[in-house]
Amino acid sequence: MFRKKHSHASGFPTRMELLHDPALNKGSAFTDKERDALGLRGLLPPRVHTIADQVDRVLENFRKQPTDLAKYIFLIGLQSRNEALFFQVILNNLDEMMPIVYTPTVGQACVEYGHIFRKPRGLFITAEDRGRIEDIIWNWPEEDVRIIVVTDGERILGLGDQGANGMGIPVGKLTLYTACAGVHPVHTLPITLDVGTDREELLNDPLYIGMPHKRLRGPAYDEFIEEFVVAVKKVYPKAIIQFEDFANRNAFRLLAKYRERVCSFNDDIQGTASVALAGLFSSLRVTGLPLSQQKILFFGAGEAGIGIGELIVSAMVAEGMDRQAAMGRIWYVDSTGLVCKTRTDLAAHKKPFAHDHPFIGSLAEAVDKLEPTCLIGVSGTPQTFTKPLVEAMARINTRPVIFALSNPTSKAECTAEQCYAWTEGRALFASGSPFDPVVLNGKRHVPGQGNNAYIFPGVGLGAIVCEATQITDEMFSRAAHALAEQVTESDLETGCLYPPLKQIRKVSAHIAVAVAEVAYDEGLALKPRPDDLLQAMKDAMYNPAYVSYLD
Ligand code: NAD
Secondary structure, eight states, rough: OOOOOOSSSSOOOOOOHHHOOTTOOOOOSSHHHHHHTTTTTTTSSSSOOOHHHHHHHHHHHHHHHHSSHHHHHHHHHHHOOOOOHHHHHHHTHHHHHHHHTTTTTHHHHHHTTTHHSSSOOOOOOOGTTTHHHHHHHHHHSOOOOOEEEESSSOOTTSSOOOOOGGGGGHHHHHHHHHHHHOGGGEEEEEEEEOOOOOEEEETTTTTTSSSOOOOOHHHHHHHHHHHHHHHHHHHHHTOOEEEEOOHHHHHHHHHHHTTTTSEEEEIIIIHHHHHHHHHHHHHHHHHOOGGGGEEEEEESSSSSHHHHHHHHHHHHHHTTTHHHHHHTTTEEEEESOOOBBBBBOOTTTTTOBBBSSSSOOOHHHHHHHHHEEEEEEEOOOTTTTOOHHHHHHHOOSSSSSEEEOOGGGGOOOHHHHHHHHTTTTTEEESSEEEEEOOOEEEEOOOEEEGGGGHHHHHHHHHHHHHEEEEEEHHHHHHHHHHHHHOHHHHHHHHHHOOOGGHHHHHHHHHHHHHHHHHHHHTTOOOSOSSHHHHHHHHOOOOOOOOOOOOO
């Protein structure tokens, strides 16, 4: 497929485009016939290689890189040269590549974005572009964008305000849409809304890539976002907008404002919720306790925590529980202490979960007094699940469920090794960033990574294929069920609450089906329903093979 307007009069790409456009380039894999027919003879080294040879060459060089950041730079370089080869490498080696193209390495890449910058990717729209945002979106050279990941860079992973450097996140997430769910790269568009940054180091850094001024706030910010959303709907009416890594002061508001107006979602709130709920469903298969008997204590009451809590409540209600009773099973400790009715400082998103309970000042005391079955860390504060606290969870529960979800690895509330060691291997543990398996007293424990990449690519694929007009909480709930159903008994025997990443395309196809089913059932799909939804999802997936230019 030729996706760009080509400079050659015939509309066929020029030689230089064939060799330098990453969507067209095959490098040493151009066949002899193609080299002769397309005028490439002599412009490439003579020996023709297969894509499998090229993957081997890439891996050899990738593994020689001295640091994870160097590996990231190497892979992004490949993505800018040869897209099919890039995705083939990622897809064949997901376990090895995912921590580089996404968390944790992408976090470090964002912090250093201005210093490692080589070639632009995605669309940058600044506060200064107000009044002409639509024109800027028209500059994007693709005609059929279906999924946009957009950030304003204010809450990048657990690393706070990174301004325009946050572009690493939309780029990385869209890479995962293609790798994990086969969304064709031509349909993806990463966008950074550069509304400034409040981080002094960036403002003072001459190599910072964004506009060096403080963040736009208040009504001017809201008007800017409104202009952006309206412009997207005009230029790309079929595009899903995924809001990504906005600070929670804006994230909840924007989600509430746009979720029914345009096909949009917030992955930090809803995607995280779905992946965590799936982990919880898997843990129940081990503990044998019903969802309704869980008491869940969150450490951190931001986008991730509140999103997960709300989706668990929906799942409890779907199982027949009264909503008030379900809310009563969900508790939060934030940076001040227990979220409870006596507090006067609570942000709007926390208030529904403020219980009629005396204030408790510390997490340790909250664990002792509330006796939760499940502890979920989404505070962005490292090493806060201390030994006594984790031991207390193990005293209260035969199989304590402990999720340390803060990213990147350096922010995790505890490590996998600590959690297994402090619970004599009884914990059902999941983390936000990957941890290696742990051997304790001869038993191998495999920590599951509650990686949003299990969920959002499949949700996006499902919504694209049925042309959903909205993305609902019910879709995320069904996606969680679909993900948990892919976890086998042998995964659970090692303590792993998620399926192996190797199966991600299969997992994404099932999630896509679950999402599309909700869309069809609720009248939210524009496309007619195919007879075989699973086959339709599989057929829609992009596979990174080279096309022949001579057919
Ligand atoms: P957020 O800024 O919206 O919320 C952070 C919350 O933590 C706030 O409620 C804040 O009050 C609380 N907090 C901060 N310091 C604290 C302290 N010392 N003690 C107790 N609470 C404290 O951020 P978020 O989007 O909710 O993300 C939180 C963390 O979760 C980040 O590290 C992020 O990387 C991680 N996360 C993981 C996943 C995943 O694993 N799949 C997904 C999303 C977010």
